[in-house]
Amino acid sequence: MTYALDTQLNRTIFLTTMSRTQTHTLLGMDREELTALVSEADESGYRAKQIMDAVYRQRVESLAEISTLPQGFREELAASGVTVGAARIENKFVSQDGTLRYLIAFADGQSVETVWMPEGDGGEAGDGSEAGDEADSSLGISGTKAPSEKDEAVAALKRCATPKPSRSTICISSQVGCAVDCQFCLTALLGVKRNLTAGEIVGQVCAVLKDQKVSPPEDRINLVFMGMGEPFLNYENFMKASRLLVEAVGIAERRMTVSTAGIVPRIHDFGQETIRPKLAISLNASNDALRTRLMPLNKKWNLEMLITAAREFPLRTREWITFEYVLLGGVNDTPENAKEAAGLLRGLRCKVNLIALNPGPGIDFTTPAAERVTAFQNILREAGIPAFVRRPRGRDIYAACGQLKRTVAAATSPEPRLQSISPVAEG
Numbered sequence: 001m002t003y004a005l006d007t008q009l010n011r012t013i014f015l016t017t018m019s020r021t022q023t024h025t026l027l028g029m030d031r032e033e034l035t036a037l038v039s040e041a042d043e044s045g046y047r048a049k050q051i052m053d054a055v056y057r058q059r060v061e062s063l064a065e066i067s068t069l070p071q072g073f074r075e076e077l078a079a080s081g082v083t084v085g086a087a088r089i090e091n092k093f094v095s096q097d098g099t100l101r102y103l104i105a106f107a108d109g110q111s112v113e114t115v116w117m118p119e120g121d122g123g124e125a126g127d128g129s130e131a132g133d134e135a136d137s138s139l140g141i142s143g144t145k146a147p148s149e150k151d152e153a154v155a156a157l158k159r160c161a162t163p164k165p166s167r168s169t170i171c172i173s174s175q176v177g178c179a180v181d182c183q184f185c186l187t188a189l190l191g192v193k194r195n196l197t198a199g200e201i202v203g204q205v206c207a208v209l210k211d212q213k214v215s216p217p218e219d220r221i222n223l224v225f226m227g228m229g230e231p232f233l234n235y236e237n238f239m240k241a242s243r244l245l246v247e248a249v250g251i252a253e254r255r256m257t258v259s260t261a262g263i264v265p266r267i268h269d270f271g272q273e274t275i276r277p278k279l280a281i282s283l284n285a286s287n288d289a290l291r292t293r294l295m296p297l298n299k300k301w302n303l304e305m306l307i308t309a310a311r312e313f314p315l316r317t318r319e320w321i322t323f324e325y326v327l328l329g330g331v332n333d334t335p336e337n338a339k340e341a342a343g344l345l346r347g348l349r350c351k352v353n354l355i356a357l358n359p360g361p362g363i364d365f366t367t368p369a370a371e372r373v374t375a376f377q378n379i380l381r382e383a384g385i386p387a388f389v390r391r392p393r394g395r396d397i398y399a400a401c402g403q404l405k406r407t408v409a410a411a412t413s414p415e416p417r418l419q420s421i422s423p424v425a426e427g
């Protein structure tokens with residue numbers, strides 16, 4: 001009798017507490033939070049694992065689908081305002097190169113863009129998917145020695161010789177819009193609307209995996225935090241999402257890369273994390289005057305602070321830092337810039353991904369000619385810095401780096417040129 005009363009009391013407390021809590025979505029809760037949730041509801045501990053499996057592995061979209069839970073518990077959760085919180089795919093756009101740009105909507109009507117790049121290329125041509133690819137170790141990246149043509153040929157052969165599992169890359173967003181104001185980036189034109197929750201960050205991955213009918217670790221999935229937003233300005237949620245992606249979704253740490261515009265204090269914090277993606281830093285200029293012009297945040301955290309943070313960053317075995325460098329015709333792409341950049345990076349265990357500007361309306365820069373890109377790459381390589389040219393993905397559907405903006409803008413203020421982009425038929 002006492003037991004029954006206690007149980008009832010606990011359940012009432014549970015219902016009251018849950019309806020007061022802010023987080024009502026299972027997506028985004030970690031093991032401890034789910035354990036607390038089931039224990040507050042007076043359910044056995046193993047229910048937490050069942051919820052984790054359902055939400056992060058089976059990727060259910062409603063409580064009704066969590067068939068391992070007793071009906072009564074599901075009803076109680078629903079009554080207390082708990083939902084799965086799955087992200088909803090509002091639209092998708094397909095590129096001629098196979099890249100898919102998803103428009104993903106959340107409960108409050110805000111949306112972000114998430115990009116699916118099938119058959120990643122190992123990163124050296126540059127989709128960011130270098131995270132953990134076996135081919136990398138054969139590239140001979142040491143921080144002092146650039147991979148020779150022979151190294152690359154061997155790596156290419158190895159890639160062809162081994163059976164080819166799927167090796168796709170998902171590029172995810174961390175904020176709605178962005179506050180950093182990089183002058184060459186379309187997302188910057190939006191300003192920042194809000195941070196994404198950890199559940200919304202993980203939710204993008206779950207929605208895309210489900211849509212693509214793939215599952216890590218069986219399918220090799222790389223993840224880059226290089227979509228809309230500055231992950232290090234939404235640090236706690238980004239880190240929680242990273243841990244959930246490793247522990248609950250099953251994506252290995254070494255297959256994830258986060259890119260920061262250079263929020264120096266967070267680079268230091270990030271180095272202290274036990275579970276973390278690999279680090280990429282958007283360099284984009286070879287001296288302070290140029291970088292401040294292109295990336296106003298350089299006034300706050302200048303190149304000396306940034307490069308010092310990179311030098312002090314505790315790298316793991318076979319890990320290196322990636323520097324991204326967006327090449328803007330006639331602005332930061334001269335041979336002098338290349339030499340200056342090489343000077344900044346000398347002795348760092350790093351590689352450089354060169355990205356020729358992806359153009360867009362409202363962006364007053366031009367894309368440099370291919371020869372200038374190659375010349376820049378060669379100067380870096382001759383200075384002993386591994387440098388790769390990123391192949392643009394999905395430019396025709398505004399899915400490439402720095403182009404994630406148009407669909408969101410179109411939702412509020414239609415832009416005529418968008419109409420040439422046709423969504424993929426669902427189903």
Ligand code: SAH
Nearest residue numbers: 185226230259260261282324357358401402
């Ligand atoms: N805020 C983070 C991650 C998002 S941007 C960061 O700044 O790193 C991801 C990459 O795209 C960055 O390296 C950025 O410099 C690059 N980028 C931005 N706009 C671009 C454009 N128009 N063309 C090519 N690359 C761009």
